[in-house]
Each structure stands twice: as C-alpha cells, then as structure tokens.
Amino acid sequence: MSDPILLSLSGSLRQSATNRKLLREAARLFDPGTHIEADLNLPLYDGDLEDGEGIPAAVQTLADQIAQAHAVIISTPEYNKGPSGVLKNALDWVSRTEGRPWAEKPVAVMSAAAGRAGGERAQMVLRGYMVPFQPRILQGPEIHLANSSKEFDEHGKLTSDRYESSLRTLMGKLRVEAGF
Numbered sequence: 001m002s003d004p005i006l007l008s009l010s011g012s013l014r015q016s017a018t019n020r021k022l023l024r025e026a027a028r029l030f031d032p033g034t035h036i037e038a039d040l041n042l043p044l045y046d047g048d049l050e051d052g053e054g055i056p057a058a059v060q061t062l063a064d065q066i067a068q069a070h071a072v073i074i075s076t077p078e079y080n081k082g083p084s085g086v087l088k089n090a091l092d093w094v095s096r097t098e099g100r101p102w103a104e105k106p107v108a109v110m111s112a113a114a115g116r117a118g119g120e121r122a123q124m125v126l127r128g129y130m131v132p133f134q135p136r137i138l139q140g141p142e143i144h145l146a147n148s149s150k151e152f153d154e155h156g157k158l159t160s161d162r163y164e165s166s167l168r169t170l171m172g173k174l175r176v177e178a179g180f
Helices: 018-030 047-053 057-068 085-094 120-133 161-177
Strands: 005-010 034-037 071-076 106-112
Touching: 005 018, 005 057, 018 034, 018 071, 018 106, 018 161, 057 085, 071 120, 071 161, 085 120, 106 120, 106 161
Parallel strands: 005 034, 005 071, 071 106
Antiparallel strands: none
16 A cells, blocks of 8 residues: 555645644654645635636645545634634635545644634634535544644744644544545
C-alpha cells in the first residue's frame, strides 16, 4: 500500500498563520505520508458566476484534492464566534461540484485562535457545517490552541508537550480511520 495522502485546509490565508502552523505540525505527526496544503484563496461564491462560467478551476482542484486524499485535516481561527469566511466559502463552493468528495472521508478538525478558548466555538460550528457532506469526523481529542501566537517556536514547532501529545493522538486516530 502506498503512503497516505493528507490534505490540509487552513481557515486563514496568511502564510504565517497559526492555523497553518498547527496543520503543518499535524502533518508532521501524521507522517509518513504526502501532505498537500489546499489553496482556499477562491472567489466568493456567487450563483451568477457559477451559472455564467461554471465551477472555477481552483474550486474543482480543491474538490478533486478532497476526493483523492485519504484523510483531511482542517484548522480554523475563530472570527465572531464562528469559522472564518474563507473556510465557509470553500465549503460552499465544493458543495456545488459534481460527486460527493467529502462522503465518508476521514476528517480531523482543530482550531488555533488568540482567545482563551482556542477557537472552540468556531470548531463546534464547523462540525455543524460538515454534517451535510457526511464525512467521518473524528471526535477527539479536541485541539483548541488558545493564545496561539505564543504556542510555536521560531521554526513553527509546538512548544507545549500537552498540545503536541493531544495532536499526536488525534493524528494516530486519523491514520487508523484512513486505513493506515
């Protein structure tokens, strides 16, 4: 059997975002495997755009990556008590593609945020957003990285053994769920 393909979706577009760092740490702990970082820099969903031009190529690429991945990890910041608009927009667009790329896909969700709850509310809302897609979302351990800007060293590695241990456990469960 070949190495698994792990796709990560960051709810933040910033390259140095703590959600991206968290996903990279998750991929490191998931290894071995091929890690692909999805590009969520998509046009805003617009039914007129879809009707006139069809599904944008970047959206179809994302849907294809989801379909081809053995497992998906998603990390979102918390904006106004919910996931980022970037992430919601990507989910909305992918829902418009042919097939069901999320169906039965093993998925682990996590969050990194500046606040003391670490994006817990955003993660709860995200889990609700995923229900219509029918993936296999792991139930834990939950990763809510609070005060996230202080949780990584200069190389992007988690500095807390507690967070790393929980993330290692979650990635181990995701490997098993993906059949590896």
